[in-house]
Amino acid sequence: MSEFFGNWSVWLPELLDGYKFSLQICALALLWGVPVGLFLAIGTDSKIKMLRIFSICIVELGRGAPVLILLQFFYFGLPNVHVSLSSAAASVLALGWSTAAYTSEIIRGGLKAVPPGQREAAVTLGLAPATAMRIVIVPQAMRICLPPLLGFALVMLQTTSLCFTIALPEIVSRANEIGSATFQYMSVLMLTGLMYAAVCIPATIVVSQMERRLSRHI
Amino acid sequence: MEALIFLVALLKAVPWSLALTLSSFLLGALLAIPLCMMRISKHATLRAVAISVTVFMRSIPPIVWLFFIFFSFSEYVVQLSAFVAAMLGLGLITAANLAEIYRGALLAIPHGQREASHVLGLGFWDRAMSVMAPQVFRYSLPACSTYAIGLLKDTAIASTIGVPEVAQVAYQLSQQTFKGLEIYALAGCLYLLISFAMAWLSRSVDANLRARIER
Numbered sequence: 001m002s003e004f005f006g007n008w009s010v011w012l013p014e015l016l017d018g019y020k021f022s023l024q025i026c027a028l029a030l031l032w033g034v035p036v037g038l039f040l041a042i043g044t045d046s047k048i049k050m051l052r053i054f055s056i057c058i059v060e061l062g063r064g065a066p067v068l069i070l071l072q073f074f075y076f077g078l079p080n081v082h083v084s085l086s087s088a089a090a091s092v093l094a095l096g097w098s099t100a101a102y103t104s105e106i107i108r109g110g111l112k113a114v115p116p117g118q119r120e121a122a123v124t125l126g127l128a129p130a131t132a133m134r135i136v137i138v139p140q141a142m143r144i145c146l147p148p149l150l151g152f153a154l155v156m157l158q159t160t161s162l163c164f165t166i167a168l169p170e171i172v173s174r175a176n177e178i179g180s181a182t183f184q185y186m187s188v189l190m191l192t193g194l195m196y197a198a199v200c201i202p203a204t205i206v207v208s209q210m211e212r213r214l215s216r217h218i
Numbered sequence: 219m220e221a222l223i224f225l226v227a228l229l230k231a232v233p234w235s236l237a238l239t240l241s242s243f244l245l246g247a248l249l250a251i252p253l254c255m256m257r258i259s260k261h262a263t264l265r266a267v268a269i270s271v272t273v274f275m276r277s278i279p280p281i282v283w284l285f286f287i288f289f290s291f292s293e294y295v296v297q298l299s300a301f302v303a304a305m306l307g308l309g310l311i312t313a314a315n316l317a318e319i320y321r322g323a324l325l326a327i328p329h330g331q332r333e334a335s336h337v338l339g340l341g342f343w344d345r346a347m348s349v350m351a352p353q354v355f356r357y358s359l360p361a362c363s364t365y366a367i368g369l370l371k372d373t374a375i376a377s378t379i380g381v382p383e384v385a386q387v388a389y390q391l392s393q394q395t396f397k398g399l400e401i402y403a404l405a406g407c408l409y410l411l412i413s414f415a416m417a418w419l420s421r422s423v424d425a426n427l428r429a430r431i432e433r
Binding site for chain 2 (some may be wrong): 061079160176179
């Protein structure tokens, strides 16, 4: 037993270092993915046909292809057209695309949930449609879809584990290195899983409580 | 010409992706039944166990589950094939998610159904099989098929432990030919097409069932 858990304290700093990297990649992907998701959400319901088709294509490709394929497309594919990305840049781009595609659907739901009277009132008050969108509709929509967006952020944190396949030194890569050096895969993977659970389980509980509190007022 | 060769190689891997999706979905759909029954049980302990299992399964990334099952079985029990390890891992995650979907469907069944079957004197088994199960199936079909489409995309993760499905073949081809751009674009479109087909299938089954009910 001591042999099984004995190395955990030795491995922990290395894994924590990788975990920090996972969190950073996740944060960066969300940071550019969610705003793009907002624009795609507006774009898929736009009256301009070209914009609508473009937005739908970006969303369907981002959701229809597995994230793993997107990651490897950016990392192994783009060098063919003489664009070589570091594994971190490829991860942020691919995960950001996926984020934009999935969150656009969440945000679209939020935009639809804002009562139509709000928009009519804003336009009647003389606001331009774009301004009405920016200062009246979007702030209300974002509040409605905050819990599902946070839930998605947790999924995205787990998805960063796929960056292991393009040699990003995040937590699963580190765990795999330790495993292949010590042959104690089971032990190190158990520690890795617990580290994910330690962040995701409390966060899930918080998000579901937020959801419950918000739905009480609607 | 070259693109055609890539396409044929990728198409040959499609049955592996489909087989993995189907088998892990079936495993999950079966395991979700006892999990869901525990989740709605009268005993607080059973409920707590079911909730913990569900949350725990969903809080750890699939890749970690697959590695854990694949490596620890070969370390301590018996060498599993990559396919079986992937099926077990994805099946367990599916069970946790489908149990929640079943629960939602059970809650959607009107109370009167339950009371009526009591009044008719149906036993637990008859009530479960002839009254509840068909309705749960119908109510949960759209959510289940959405999940199955997501699962198809999750099977790409099995490439990391060496299941020869689409993502794995794409990886190998791109490493051999350095033509990653075309290969991954083709693979992505292939997944997209399969998910469209699955969505279409589920919609037509759903429409069929609705038509039979509203007769």
